[in-house]
Amino acid sequence: AQSVAQPEDQVNVAEGNPLTVKCTYSVSGNPYLFWYVQYPNRGLQFLLKYITGDNLVKGSYGFEAEFNKSQTSFHLKKPSALVSDSALYFCAVRDLTGNQFYFGTGTSLTVIP
Amino acid sequence: DAGVTQSPTHLIKTRGQQVTLRCSPKSGHDTVSWYQQALGQGPQFIFQYYEEEERQRGNFPDRFSGHQFPNYSSELNVNALLLGDSALYLCASSFGGGQRNTEAFFGQGTRLTVV
Numbered sequence: 001a002q003s004v005a006q007p008e009d010q011v012n013v014a015e016g017n018p019l020t021v022k023c024t025y026s027v028s029g030n031p032y033l034f035w036y037v038q039y040p041n042r043g044l045q046f047l048l049k050y051i052t053g054d055n056l057v058k059g060s061y062g063f064e065a066e067f068n069k070s071q072t073s074f075h076l077k078k079p080s081a082l083v084s085d086s087a088l089y090f091c092a093v094r095d096l097t098g099n100q101f102y103f104g105t106g107t108s109l110t111v112i113p
Numbered sequence: 114d115a116g117v118t119q120s121p122t123h124l125i126k127t128r129g130q131q132v133t134l135r136c137s138p139k140s141g142h143d144t145v146s147w148y149q150q151a152l153g154q155g156p157q158f159i160f161q162y163y164e165e166e167e168r169q170r171g172n173f174p175d176r177f178s179g180h181q182f183p184n185y186s187s188e189l190n191v192n193a194l195l196l197g198d199s200a201l202y203l204c205a206s207s208f209g210g211g212q213r214n215t216e217a218f219f220g221q222g223t224r225l226t227v228v
Contacts, residue, residue, distance in 0.1 A: 032215065043117075043203055044156070044219040051215055090155055094215075099169040100146070101205075101217060103155030 002027045004074075004091045006104035013081045014112050021076040021107045023091030032094035033074045034101065035065055037087050044090065050074060061085070081111045117206045117220035125226045126194050134189040134223045138206030145187035146217065147179060148203040156203055162187050163209075191225075199227045 004025045013019045025031055032051055036044040048059025055067045065076050076089060091104040118137045126132050138145050144163045148156035158171035162181035176192045185206075191198055201224050205217040 034216075036219070041224070043119075043221040044205075046216060046218065049216060092155075097169060099161045100158045100171065101148075101156075102158075105155050106153075 002031075002093045002095050002102050004033075004093050004102060004104040006089075006091055006107045008107050009105070010108045010110070012110045012112060015083055016080050019078050019081040019085070019109065019111070021089050021091075021109060023074045023076065023104060025072050025074060025091075025093050027093060029096055031067075031074075032098075033065075033067065034092040034094070035059065035063070035074075035076050036090045036092060036103075038090065038106075039087050047076070047089075083111045083113050085109060086111045117204055117218050119202075119204050119220035119223050121223060122221065123224045123226075125228060127228055128194055128196060130194050131190065131192045132194060132225060134191075134202055134204075134225070135186065136189070136204030136206075136220060137186045138204075139218050142206040142208050142218070143185050144207045144209065145181060145185065146205040146207070147187070147189045148205065148219075149173070150201040150203055150222070152200070159189070194227045196227050199225060201225075 034049045035047040038044050047063050048057050050057050050067045058064045063078050089107045092101045117139050120135045146161040147159040150156040159173050160170040161168050165181045178190045181187045201222045203222045204220045207217045
């Protein structure tokens, strides 16, 4: 069965510093991995995805993610954090049928001015 | 180009009642999936509709049912509401589904409170 894990419930980072939000995955077959962001009382906004190809994936709002097959990780990164990046971040993996996404429990990111 | 729209945004119901939530997919999309997001949790897959049929279902009881209309919009119905059904219900739209489903766009959600 497909699953993802987000080991950190909360991440705090100073504005202007690089940020990393961690995600590890467990899949059968090739992984289709995603990152979404959720602002308070809002739905999920798509940030980026890894389907195949380059291990470094670039997405919206300056975010990128690094796919590491040997470590089964797909960490979200940004070189310089903004206060407006403060939100809840979800890692997700698509199931083998392609019909369903499995989400992690989320990581709350706080960027401190 | 309208994205995924859901209605209503908020809803309060009493235990035992029935509720209907609505979703219009993004233009050009033909597949609708529903997710339940309990407080402090990640979204959980309820089911997916494609070509007006339920194609896949998650681990939810039969009290949760749905429908897809010819214009691809969808409804989620929950019968005999329980307090534990209180959650944010998210609709996601995509094109084609199956192996062609490489991206899903989510609506803003419906916050259901059962009292």
